[in-house]
Amino acid sequence: MLALSYEVVEMWTLPYQRIVSPLPARTHLNSRPYILIVSTARGAATSVLARSTQIEGYPTDLDQAILDANAYPPNTMSSSNRPRITLLATAACLFIFVTLWRHVPAPPTTQQEAAAEQQAAAEIVPNVAMKAEKAAKDVFSHIYETNYWGGEKDRGELNSGPGSHDEKVVAPYVEAVRKWIEKKYEDKNVHALDLGCGDFNVGRQIRNVTTNYTGADVVPIVIEHNKKEFGDAKTDFQVVDMIEDPLPKADVVFIRQVLQHLSNGQIAKVLPKLRQFQWAVISEHLPHTDDFTPNRDIETGQVRFMFGSGTDLTAEPFNMRYTKKEVVLEVIDGNGRIRTTAYYFAQ
Template identity: 40%
Template sequence: MTKSTKKPWSTKDVMTQIYDMKLWGGKTFDFYSGSGSHDPKTINPYLKSVITFLESHNNVLVVCDLGCGDFNIGKQLVSYTKKYIAVDIVDALIERNKKLFKQNNVEFQCLDISKDELPKADCLILRQVLQHISNAEIKAVVKKLNHYKYLILTEHIPLGTFTPNKDIISGQGIRLKQKSGVDLLEAPFHLEIKNEILMDEHILEHNKGRIVTTLYKLF
């Protein structure tokens, strides 16, 4: 008699369940990407710094947002870009966004960023996305980054020094409980860059770490 084996959940399955079960909060919302995408103390300084960057390029950059979520952040950046390509892994979320946000220069795509070919763009936004996925998936994403001139990366990391890039299973949680966080310049990722600029750093209350946004020029 053979044992039945359950097929492991894919990252798409996990992320879909997170939204279906409101695991990031927002019980009154149809889709909610967490307080990190809605708390004014967190998002307003971020938006200011990114808008300043986009304006410095005369609002002509094509931007690709990997992990656009409920689009509460992206919708406030669209007007500062030539084109805004918003990507997420959850089908129902992308279909919802297509119905709600119909600007001429916005395009929504449902992709698994670790497996699928990524859209062409000048600037890539990865905002609190890598922190939720495994090292293997991050490695797959990093291999695709050399097609972009700029990367705006936001990660939730511990206060002070920490051990970077401890592995996790892709899902709701992040590496903070392991006193770790994602650092693409460190092993096992070793992202090659031309330079980097700290765009924004927000210290969270109650010793819950910090949210750091860094601009990387990749070529």
């Protein structure tokens, strides 16, 4: 059997002295590939060492051999066998190392790590958003029922998340939209539709500059709550699935950070319906710069922004046609921006 000299064992199996040194460039010390390489190399070396009965005085335990290096100096091996055994042992360890090394992935770059973190953060509804065409009602009902976006479940609170409650985002939006409505409809003779109205924290601050205001959402418990809290002669609420249902009539439709949660297939079903309105005022969460890849397809409930993308209705695959458009507002929000754009459709 092949005998393995101590210095060869030390060279190829001591993780912190030999194997680790080339590894950091390609993998992490606590990664599974690293553990696989080291454990396999150590196991092979130990097995070989255990069978080296012709080396008198050497221990059969690899770790003990390493610890007792001074007690078992390398010169105890006969000079005639030393070169041949060393060469064979080195070749065997090299074979093991190279074979396993091919399967070690390169460590993630800073961008890759960021993308991985974004993807983890993008799992808005674990175990629910499993398919791109998952019913929006199921996904968003789950969000509200579990208070995933905030609110105290024990107190029966409904919360549409920071996009509807962060004053740094909400206050500028309310101010800009109120001014926009007053400019476009000076006599206030306007019926507004709020698609995806959520808990109505934003809509309630806009409705008084309109003649009539309809809040629509796919989640029944949200609509029931809003009817009790905010319903009046000029404000009504309806359960509407914007993807599958006909949309209520209105002059202008507001869709604030809703399409960013829908798959491309679902958005494609919504867009033709928007042409029934004079204006569609749409807000989307986008990356800081305009050089992002738009309209990455996602599963219902996720957010394109978390994948370094954003919803651009004028780009592929939507190519939405409109008569004119204008940017109403753009607000910096964390690592991105929330842009509100008004699209006009000639009637």
